[in-house]
Amino acid sequence: xxxxxxxxxxxxxxxxxxxxxxxxxxxxxxxxxxxxxxxxxxxxxxxxxxxxxxxxxxxxxxxxxxxxxxxxxxxxxxxxxxxxxxxxxxxxxxxxxxxxxxxxxxxxxxxxxxxxxxxxxxx
Amino acid sequence: xxxxxxxxxxxxxxxxxxxxxxxxxxxxxxxxxxxxxxxxxxxxxxxxxxxxxxxxxxxxxxxxxxxxxxxxxxxxxxxxxxxxxxxxxxxxxxxxxxxxxxxxxxxxxxxxxxxxxxxxxxx
Numbered sequence: 228x229x230x231x232x233x234x235x236x237x238x239x240x241x242x243x244x245x246x247x248x249x250x251x252x253x254x255x256x257x258x259x260x261x262x263x264x265x266x267x268x269x270x271x272x273x274x275x276x277x278x279x280x281x282x283x284x285x286x287x288x289x290x291x292x293x294x295x296x297x298x299x300x301x302x303x304x305x306x307x308x309x310x311x312x313x314x315x316x317x318x319x320x321x322x323x324x325x326x327x328x329x330x331x332x333x334x335x336x337x338x339x340x341x342x343x344x345x346x347x348x349x350x
Numbered sequence: 351x352x353x354x355x356x357x358x359x360x361x362x363x364x365x366x367x368x369x370x371x372x373x374x375x376x377x378x379x380x381x382x383x384x385x386x387x388x389x390x391x392x393x394x395x396x397x398x399x400x401x402x403x404x405x406x407x408x409x410x411x412x413x414x415x416x417x418x419x420x421x422x423x424x425x426x427x428x429x430x431x432x433x434x435x436x437x438x439x440x441x442x443x444x445x446x447x448x449x450x451x452x453x454x455x456x457x458x459x460x461x462x463x464x465x466x467x468x469x470x471x472x473x
Contacts, residue, residue, distance in 0.1 A: 234452050237466045251374055251383060258381030260374060263437040275462060308460035308467045310450055314386040316458040327433055329357050335430035335439040336357075339398060343360045344431045 234310070240271065241312040247283060248315055252326060255304040255318040261326035262334040264291070266315065278303045280317055299323035357433070363394065364435040370406060371438055375449060378427040378441040384449035385457040387414070389438065401426045403440055422446035 240248050247265040254261055264282040266274065270290055273281040277292075280301035284291040294300025301319035308315055325332035337344040363371050370388040377384055387405040389397065393413055396404040400415075403424035407414040417423025424442035431438055448455035460467040 232452055234469060237468055238460050239467060249372055249386060251386065253383055260376055260383060260439050262432065263372060263374065306462060307458035307470065308462075309385065309457040310452055310454075310459065311457075312460075312467075314457075316383050329355055329433055331433075334432040334434075334437075336433065337361050337431035337435075339429060339431075344362060344435075345360055346357060347430065 238308060238310075238312045240268075240308060240315070242268065243313070245285075247285070248313060250280075250282065250315040250317055252280060252301055252317045252319050252321075254321050254332075256320070259333055260335060261301075261319070261321060261332070264293075271315070274303060274306070274317070280319055294322060297323060297328065299326060301326070361431060361433075361435045363391075363431060363438070365391065366436070368408075370408070371436060373403075373405065373438040373440055375403060375424055375440045375442050375444075377444055377455075379443070382456055383458060384424075384442070384444060384455070387416075394438070397426060397429070397440070403442055417445060420446060420451065422449060424449070 242248055246267050249263055250266045251263050252261045265285055267283045270281045270283045280293045282291045300322045304318040306315055306317045324330055327334040336347045338347045365371055369390050372386055373389045374386050375384045390406045393404045393406045403416045405414045423445045427441040429438055429440045447453055450457040459470045461470045
């Protein structure tokens with residue numbers, strides 16, 4: 228057995244070159260992985276302060292308080308940072324119809340086939 | 351209610367400027383989110399061909415057949431691409447002691463406190 232590396236007691240988020248970190252949103256009840264979005268320092272601070280998911284929209288270059296337009300907001304249950312500080316995991320109570328802008332519960336619904344990635348029917 | 355956007359029948363992965371896409375690994379049995387890593391086109395092709403997670407190591411700039419060194423390989427159950435084609439979700443059977451190089455089941459174990467992000471004890 229190789230010796231396990233020591234775990235540092237404290238860690239800070241490691242922002243990428245664009246000042247962003249990926250944030251995975253998981254349904255706190257079902258465990259379903261809902262989406263991945265990005266946060267800058269302000270988005271993370273607002274998420275913690277407001278107790279709801281606030282992302283950074285890379286396409287619109289603005290804070291994105293998820294659900295303000297769609298109603299599909301995400302109430303924060305908890306958030307964890309990973310071992311090397313470069314990814315966040317949010318556990319959320321998903322409001323509205325689902326996390327996805329298509330109206331689905333989750334954003335993950337294309338499976339690989341011989342004809343490319345095709346839509347999987349929702350349960 | 352706003353009209354939901356149409357879903358395209360087929361989609362292809364959208365690689366970032368470095369030719370990479372983030373891949374979330376989730377335990378197929380427990381639903382626990384284990385880690386996030388990155389894949390290039392070759393890593394994804396090898397993952398699908400071998401039926402086990404093969405990532406791209408950004409620090410070593412090489413394919414990373416997870417578990418070859420640690421024994422903590424990930425047998426692929428299925429993989430899904432998200433609605434805008436820029437994130438993968440792998441459901442895996444985690445082998446060995448866990449996904450994390452620290453010996454933990456999951457890589458996500460730092461929680462925010464007034465003293466910074468600190469280690470959460472494992473269940």
